[in-house]
Amino acid sequence: MSKTTHKDIVPATDEAAKVADIEARTRPLDTDETRPAACKHGHVPLTDTVGDPIAQCANADGRTEWGAFNTEGCFYVYDCAVDVSNASVVENLAAQSPPDDPESTWSRICPDHEGQPADACSECDADYQDHEQ
Template sequence: MTAVARCATHRVPDRRGVHTAALPLPACERSTQYGVWDEGAGGFVYVADCATDAGNWAVEVLIPEDPDVEMAVKAVCPDHEEQPAATCEDCYRDQDDSP
């Protein structure tokens, strides 16, 4: 019997299967939301409290609809929910405007 990989934080089983390498997940942290970022859609198309949950959703829903979709699972900016945390344009603009 093969052990099922799980989110270390939320214990959600990882069901990405053959898409695991193509859809890597960030390390999941409590109180952070994670979203499926779809370049073609121009933003997040699904958001969850767990990165593994977001990755599972992508392979169950998004990939069957469009196998060529360019997507990634990213942390959501806590202040600007439409932006990824690591590259939030609004946060960087706020920092540039500071005295």
């Protein structure tokens, strides 16, 4: 499976109407004075963002990557949590996923296993299970 880059999120095909509909339904999150409106990369989270990607971005060490995941696995990797969370939102809107059961989620990538979510890495879990036996 090939990885999507940040330039591939919006298709260059004739799906312009679909993209326009998604763009019309997405807008930056409302913010208050205690939280910055954008991450350190200047990206603004979309309204349907789950979690706090701005804080994740702020706490990154420069080597951290995040990934957007769907039922087929990791479909997008980038070094900005906000950018990846936005890719997940766009994927969910395109798939018409209900907010309480999203098809796409985002997470930090496991530093030891490419394409695996850090908090639920199946390879780390398998390594742990082998070590326990």
